[in-house]
Amino acid sequence: MKAVFTLFLLIAGFSYLSAQSIESIKADRQNYIWGEGRGTTLKKADNEALAMLINQISTEVESNFTMLRNEQQQNGESVYSETVHSVVNTYSNASLKNTERIVVSNEPDAQVFRYIKRSEISKIFEARKQKILGFVSNGQMALNNLMIADALRYYYWALTLLRSHPDGNNISITAADGTQQLLATWLPFQIQNIMSSIESKVFRIEKLEGYTQVQLAISYLGKPVRNFDYSYWDGQNWSNIVSAKDGLGFADLPKATGDIAEVQLKAEYLFEGEAAVDNELRDVMEKIDPVPFKNAYFKTAAGGATTAPIQPEPLPEIAPVAGASLASYDASVKKLVTAINSGNYTSAQSLFTESGYTLFTQLVQYGKSRVLSSDNLQYIKFGDKTQCRALRMNFSFSNNTRSFVEDLVLNFDASGKICDLTLGLGQNAIQDILKQDAWSENVRLSLIDFMEHYKTAFALKRLDYVKSIFSDDALIITGWVTKVKPSAEYPYQNNQIVKYNRYTKEEYLKKLEMSFGSNEFINLKFNDNNIRKSGKGGEVYGIQIQQDYFSSSYGDSGYLFLLIDLNDSAQPVIHVRTWQPEKNPDGSIYGVENF
Numbered sequence: 074m075k076a077v078f079t080l081f082l083l084i085a086g087f088s089y090l091s092a093q094s095i096e097s098i099k100a101d102r103q104n105y106i107w108g109e110g111r112g113t114t115l116k117k118a119d120n121e122a123l124a125m126l127i128n129q130i131s132t133e134v135e136s137n138f139t140m141l142r143n144e145q146q147q148n149g150e151s152v153y154s155e156t157v158h159s160v161v162n163t164y165s166n167a168s169l170k171n172t173e174r175i176v177v178s179n180e181p182d183a184q185v186f187r188y189i190k191r192s193e194i195s196k197i198f199e200a201r202k203q204k205i206l207g208f209v210s211n212g213q214m215a216l217n218n219l220m221i222a223d224a225l226r227y228y229y230w231a232l233t234l235l236r237s238h239p240d241g242n243n244i245s246i247t248a249a250d251g252t253q254q255l256l257a258t259w260l261p262f263q264i265q266n267i268m269s270s271i272e273s274k275v276f277r278i279e280k281l282e283g284y285t286q287v288q289l290a291i292s293y294l295g296k297p298v299r300n301f302d303y304s305y306w307d308g309q310n311w312s313n314i315v316s317a318k319d320g321l322g323f324a325d326l327p328k329a330t331g332d333i334a335e336v337q338l339k340a341e342y343l344f345e346g347e348a349a350v351d352n353e354l355r356d357v358m359e360k361i362d363p364v365p366f367k368n369a370y371f372k373t374a375a376g377g378a379t380t381a382p383i384q385p386e387p388l389p390e391i392a393p394v395a396g397a398s399l400a401s402y403d404a405s406v407k408k409l410v411t412a413i414n415s416g417n418y419t420s421a422q423s424l425f426t427e428s429g430y431t432l433f434t435q436l437v438q439y440g441k442s443r444v445l446s447s448d449n450l451q452y453i454k455f456g457d458k459t460q461c462r463a464l465r466m467n468f469s470f471s472n473n474t475r476s477f478v479e480d481l482v483l484n485f486d487a488s489g490k491i492c493d494l495t496l497g498l499g500q501n502a503i504q505d506i507l508k509q510d511a512w513s514e515n516v517r518l519s520l521i522d523f524m525e526h527y528k529t530a531f532a533l534k535r536l537d538y539v540k541s542i543f544s545d546d547a548l549i550i551t552g553w554v555t556k557v558k559p560s561a562e563y564p565y566q567n568n569q570i571v572k573y574n575r576y577t578k579e580e581y582l583k584k585l586e587m588s589f590g591s592n593e594f595i596n597l598k599f600n601d602n603n604i605r606k607s608g609k610g611g612e613v614y615g616i617q618i619q620q621d622y623f624s625s626s627y628g629d630s631g632y633l634f635l636l637i638d639l640n641d642s643a644q645p646v647i648h649v650r651t652w653q654p655e656k657n658p659d660g661s662i663y664g665v666e667n668f
Contacts (some may be wrong), residue, residue, distance in 0.1 A: 095175060098188050106130060107188035115176065118183040126172065126187045131158040133194060137239035140257055141361070144236070156361065160237045163356040164197055198238055204353070205234045207655070209246055209256065216267065218501060220600060221293050222302040222316065223621070223630075225267060225342040230354055232260040232364060237357045261364070268340050268368035270294050271301065273322070275373055276382065277446070278333055281414075287336055288445055289322040289373065290382050297382055299501055300598070302341035313469065314341050318478040319500050320382035323445060323467055340369040346474070347623070347630075382446075382465075394452040394459055401489055402452055406461055409483075409491075410444045413437065413466075426492045429484075433494060435533045436481075441469045445478065455518050456643070459485045462497060470594050475623070477596055482525060495525040496532055498599060502618075505602035512606070519642040520604065520614065527635075528597045534589035540582055543647050544638075548668070549576040550651040573653075581650075592624040599633075605665045612639040613648075615665035620652070632656060634663040 098105045106129045110121025135157045145153045177184035189197075212227035235241045235256055248254045270293055277288040291298050297320025304311045305324040315322055324336045343363055348354045394402070405424050412421035418437055422430055436442070446465040453460050461483040469476035480497030497503075498521060506520050530538040543549075550573050576584070589595070598621040607613040613636065620633040636649035651663040 095177070095186050098186075104191055105188050106133060106191060106194070107186065109177075109184065109186045111182070111184050113181050113183065115180060115183045115185065118185040119174065119187070122174075122185045122187040123172075126189070127161055127164075128158065130189075130194060130197075131161045133191070134161070134239045138241070140236050140238075140241040159360040160357065163237060163353060163360055164201070195240075198240065201234055201238055201353070202240075202244060205231050205238065205244065205256070206246065208234070209260070212263075213249075214601075218600065219293055219296055219299040221267060221271065221298045222300040222341070223600075225264060225302075225340065226344040226347065228260055228264050228267075229342045229344070229364075230348065231256065232264070233357055233361070234354065235260065236361055236364075261366075264342065264366060265368045267293070268342075268366060268371070271298070271340065271371065273336070273338055273371070273373045275333065275336070276321070280328070284328055285326045285333065286443070286445075287324045287326060287333055289317070289324065289336065289338075291317050291320055291322050299499060299600075302344075303338045304341065305339070306337040311339060313474040313476055315467075315476045316478060318480075321445065321465060321478050323478070336373045338371055338373070340366075340371075342366065342369060394454060398459070398489075399452060402459065402461060402485060403450075405485075405489070405491070406447060406450065406464065406483070410447050410464070413442060413444050424491050426486065426490045429490065429492045429494065432533070433491070435535075436494060443467055444481075453518075455484070455522065456515075457487055458492070461485065468594075475594075495522075495529040498525055498528065502599045502602055506604060509604060515642065516612065516614075516639060519639050519645070520616070520637075523637060523639075523645050524599065524616070524618075528599070531595045531597050534595065536582065536586055536589060539585060540578075542645060543578050543581075543650070545578060547578050547581075547647055548649045548651075549578065549581045550574065550649075550663070551576065573651075588624070594624060596623045597621070598623070603664075607636070607665050610638065610640070612642075613637070614639060615668075617662055617664055629654065632662040636665065636668055 098107055106126065108122045108125030108127075108129065110118045110123070110125065112118035112121060131154075135154060138157050138160070141156055141160070142153055145156060172187050172189045175186040175188075177186055208227045208231035212224045212231065215221075215223035215227060235244060238244065242255065242257045244257075245253045245255050246259070248259070271291065272293075272295075273289050273291045275287055276290040279286045279288075291301050293301075298317060299319060301317045301322065302314050303317065303322065304314050305326075306312075307325070308327055312324070315324075324338075326333065326336070343358075345358060348358055409421050409424055412418055418434065421433070425433055444464060444466050449463060451460075451462040453462070462480070464481040464483065465478065466481050467476055467478050482495045482497045483491050484493035484495075486492040502524070503521055506517050506524075509517060526538065527542075529535070599618045600621070601619040603617040605615050605617075607615060616633075616635045616637065618633050618635075619630070621630045631652055631654045634649065634651045635647055638646040638648060649668050653662060656662050
């Protein structure tokens with residue numbers, strides 16, 4: 074009984090101190106902003122307290138949102154205030170959760186009190202500033218690599234978040250020439266300048282059954298783009314988004330009786346589908362109107378293409394392919410192209426081995442497919458096979474809004490049958506591997522072949538293949554961004570760290586099976602390869618690579634590391650796979666040295 078009475082006194086004392094603290098905070102309006110809420114659950118009460126707090130913070134910082142005010146002058150003060158309030162709400166799922174909280178009473182009559190010092194309000198917005206600067210850095214790197222789709226995506230996302238920052242007009246970067254540039258003017262200029270520097274020319278016209286396909290050579294400052302996303306005007310509507318690759322794009326237009334003089338294109342820069350993976354970015358994009366860019370609309374230049382799409386990088390040939398063998402392979406490829414473009418796939422069945430034809434049927438079912446070009450094919454000897462590279466195709470999907478340009482790689486066995494096929498890497502990824510000239514040709518070709526099989530396994534949802542390439546004791550780590558408990562020094566800052574989950578092979582495959590089953594398509598794009606040979610284990614290599622992941626329901630960008638055992642190049646094995654959404658604070662990612 075004495076213990077119960079003691080506990081009662083402690084609770085009563087705590088309640089008295091809390092009430093005293095709350096009243097003193099309420100009375101000190103010069104230094105504190107606060108909100109309180111009631112509800113049948115703590116969550117409801119807390120949400121009500123946060124809503125009240127957000128409303129007061131909005132009033133406090135409203136005059137600072139000069140970017141939004143300048144944009145919405147014509148809409149009136151009330152609309153501007155509503156917009157600011159909704160924008161400040163986008164911080165509620167992150168920074169505002171770190172404000173101080175006092176639970177006054179528990180359920181079912183829950184009451185919660187939230188407060189923050191006025192002097193600490195600016196710290197709420199610091200994490201968003203860092204994300205803005207991160208997007209700008211990614212955009213600069215992408216532009217340097219002629220990855221125009223990525224450059225526009227990151228620059229526009231940075232601009233979107235900048236508009237949601239109360240100090241957006243004053244955030245700056247150090248430009249390449251060493252000068253300080255305000256992002257409020259620098260970002261729109263960069264986006265417009267990129268769009269103005271894109272040129273598209275008609276590369277080839279094919280009149281097909283029911284429509285005309287126009288192939289486009291797309292360049293930036295006279296150089297073929299590595300990637301570029303756009304839609305085209307078909308005479309009645311804008312098309313689904315097309316992802317051009319290595320300078321090659323296309324437009325499927327209504328059947329034309331005469332020559333096609335021009336095609337109207339619209340550069341994609343919003344990337345709303347990919348933005349869905351970032352809750353903070355998605356919330357902001359839903360709250361504020363998009364920025365229109367007139368330069369996003371442009372027409373193909375007259376006079377035909379002067380800049381052809383990027384041609385395949387010459388691969389080392391361990392043994393030349395020529396003579397009768399080359400003629401036989403050419404005849405098979407020609408027959409295959411006819412079968413794909415006519416949709417009469419069974420007419421090509423005799424070209425394949427049984428397993429090869431199974432893969433082929435899976436590939437043509439990956440999406441509506443067509444061969445864009447069979448020019449400049451390359452044949453190389455690779456082990457006991459002969460590879461035919463650079464058969465350029467497009468894939469589109471009926472239930473989604475995206476089409477891809479991809480390279481198809483065919484593998485012929487000793488009897489001249491197609492025994493295997495993959496989707497090829499981009500030319501920049503291939504070049505990153507080829508430049509490692511200290512390694513043997515076989516190792517470099519094996520690495521290219523492995524990454525192409527890895528990419529294709531995800532596209533065709535080949536869980537069996539993924540299972541076969543992971544060792545039974547593989548180390549599989551996946552990272553995600555989370556929030557840390559605020560420190561005493563920075564109690565309100567939106568502190569982000571990357572946490573990691575470790576999976577067994579079985580756990581990882583189970584997650585992958587669910588992903589495969591829920592998506593109509595999965596497309597991987599690799600960039601910025603860094604490959605190192607491990608100092609132990611013979612032919613063991615670590616690949617650090619930026620991976621863009623697109624699917625019908627999800628998209629993300631991050632950094633992949635694979636530790637690959639090529640001691641038996643016919644049966645490569647992954648011992649380590651890590652994925653992280655962003656680089657470590659020192660700019661590094663997982664690599665050979667960590668394992």
